[in-house]
Amino acid sequence: MLLDRKIYLIYSSLSCQKINCQQELSVQQNNIQLFVPSFRVQECLDEIQVCFEKGWTGLGFKTVEFEEAWNKYTGHNHSHFLSSATAGLHLSIKIFKEVYGWEDGDEVISTPITFVSTNHAIRYERLKPVFCDIDQYFCIDPNKLEEKITNKTRAVIFVGLGGSTGQLEEVIAICKRRNIKLILDAAHMAGTRLNGKAPGNLADVTVYSFQAVKNLPTADSGMICFKDPALDVIVRQQAWLGIDKDTFSRSSEGGAYKWLYSVPYLGYKYHGNSIMAAIGLVQLRYLDQDNAYRRQIAYWYDKAFENNPRISRIPMPVGCDSSRHLYQILIDNRDEMMLALNSQGIYPGVHYRDNTEYEMYADCGDCPHAAEVSRHVISLPMHLRLDYADVQRVVEAVTRAVK
Numbered sequence: 341m342l343l344d345r346k347i348y349l350i351y352s353s354l355s356c357q358k359i360n361c362q363q364e365l366s367v368q369q370n371n372i373q374l375f376v377p378s379f380r381v382q383e384c385l386d387e388i389q390v391c392f393e394k395g396w397t398g399l400g401f402k403t404v405e406f407e408e409a410w411n412k413y414t415g416h417n418h419s420h421f422l423s424s425a426t427a428g429l430h431l432s433i434k435i436f437k438e439v440y441g442w443e444d445g446d447e448v449i450s451t452p453i454t455f456v457s458t459n460h461a462i463r464y465e466r467l468k469p470v471f472c473d474i475d476q477y478f479c480i481d482p483n484k485l486e487e488k489i490t491n492k493t494r495a496v497i498f499v500g501l502g503g504s505t506g507q508l509e510e511v512i513a514i515c516k517r518r519n520i521k522l523i524l525d526a527a528h529m530a531g532t533r534l535n536g537k538a539p540g541n542l543a544d545v546t547v548y549s550f551q552a553v554k555n556l557p558t559a560d561s562g563m564i565c566f567k568d569p570a571l572d573v574i575v576r577q578q579a580w581l582g583i584d585k586d587t588f589s590r591s592s593e594g595g596a597y598k599w600l601y602s603v604p605y606l607g608y609k610y611h612g613n614s615i616m617a618a619i620g621l622v623q624l625r626y627l628d629q630d631n632a633y634r635r636q637i638a639y640w641y642d643k644a645f646e647n648n649p650r651i652s653r654i655p656m657p658v659g660c661d662s663s664r665h666l667y668q669i670l671i672d673n674r675d676e677m678m679l680a681l682n683s684q685g686i687y688p689g690v691h692y693r694d695n696t697e698y699e700m701y702a703d704c705g706d707c708p709h710a711a712e713v714s715r716h717v718i719s720l721p722m723h724l725r726l727d728y729a730d731v732q733r734v735v736e737a738v739t740r741a742v743k
């Protein structure tokens with residue numbers, strides 16, 4: 341499963357950029373970070389230059405181009421570009437609540453193993469997060485889901501952790517049967533495929549993140565993709581203060597009444613801009629190739645750890661071609677390991693701390709497997725500037741520290 345030599349050379353040269361750049365910043369050159377974004381610098385600058393020359397850096401123009409490119413890439417019919425995935429998760433809940441008449445205190449089932457942004461979105465709209473335990477893929481366990489459903493349950497938020505699809509199809513089948521909406525937090529899933537297709541097409545709404553350390557890095561932005569075309573119309577208004585027509589379509593239509601708009605919603609300032617979209621358009625061209633290199637790195641880690649009884653690797657669901665946002669393992673001595681690796685200039689992460697450990701989510705339900713994972717999980721460095729030697733350095737340090 342080694343990549344061809346040509347692709348390996350491309351990524352080795354990214355790793356040379358790393359050295360030059362770090363010397364300039366006088367950062368210690370041989371540190372290995374968890375995440376480092378890579379940009380095709382000249383191509384991004386060229387694309388941004390077009391915005392400056394045209395005099396259009398805001399909503400419209402490149403945001404429309406990026407939405408079209410994203411639809412084409414994923415197979416979604418409706419994508420709206422936003423300032424972040426957090427904004428997208430909030431709007432998903434807000435719009436469903438308004439359109440379907442949910443009430444304050446209604447329940448949304450979520451996972452305690454996620455970035456707090458997922459669960460904040462529920463709380464922003466005064467709904468109640470109810471945590472469901474996770475399975476072997478660290479995603480919501482369909483076998484634990486039904487017991488969490490009550491007559492107040494309105495939606496499930498499924499987080500494709502690390503790019504994995506987990507048991508998404510089983511979870512969706514339950515949601516359909518119980519008449520519950522499925523929100524897919526696909527912050528890690530740019531480029532993930534399930535049986536050859538973008539899994540987001542299975543959900544009622546899918547939200548992607550293009551934040552700086554995600555697989556398609558811009559600086560901050562995200563995409564919201566509703567299945568129902570009527571909700572796509574609403575989200576375009578809700579993300580722009582609730583105004584029913586954006587500036588771009590007004591000024592490109594012409595006509596005497598282009599200043600005239602109505603404000604049907606108390607919306608938010610959540611839309612994306614053309615500078616971020618310009619970067620996104622360039623990064624999208626390389627997403628599949630970048631993810632292939634991430635899978636290469638994961639393969640190197642897998643090979644190195646496969647016969648080590650002290651290291652548990654996370655299985656990959658059948659049919660899932662993961663974006664490999666993360667490479668995670670479970671070990672007994674996680675906190676010790678963290679210190680041991682830091683002392684050697686290696687900086688792993690934890691995805692995530694069980695959210696019930698945060699005061700505001702302490703009452704969202706006990707999830708013993710999630711609590712266990714939270715104590716033992718570690719995310720090893722995973723980014724495009726790592727070369728084979730870097731991965732081996734991490735492998736050796738991890739292997740020494742588990743002994």
Ligand SMILES: *Cc1c(COP(=O)(O)O)cnc(C)c1O
Nearest residue numbers: 424425426455457527549551562
């Ligand atoms: C990063 C992340 C988000 C939020 O993404 P932003 O674009 O930074 O708002 C949401 N959920 C998960 C699982 C994430 O990792």
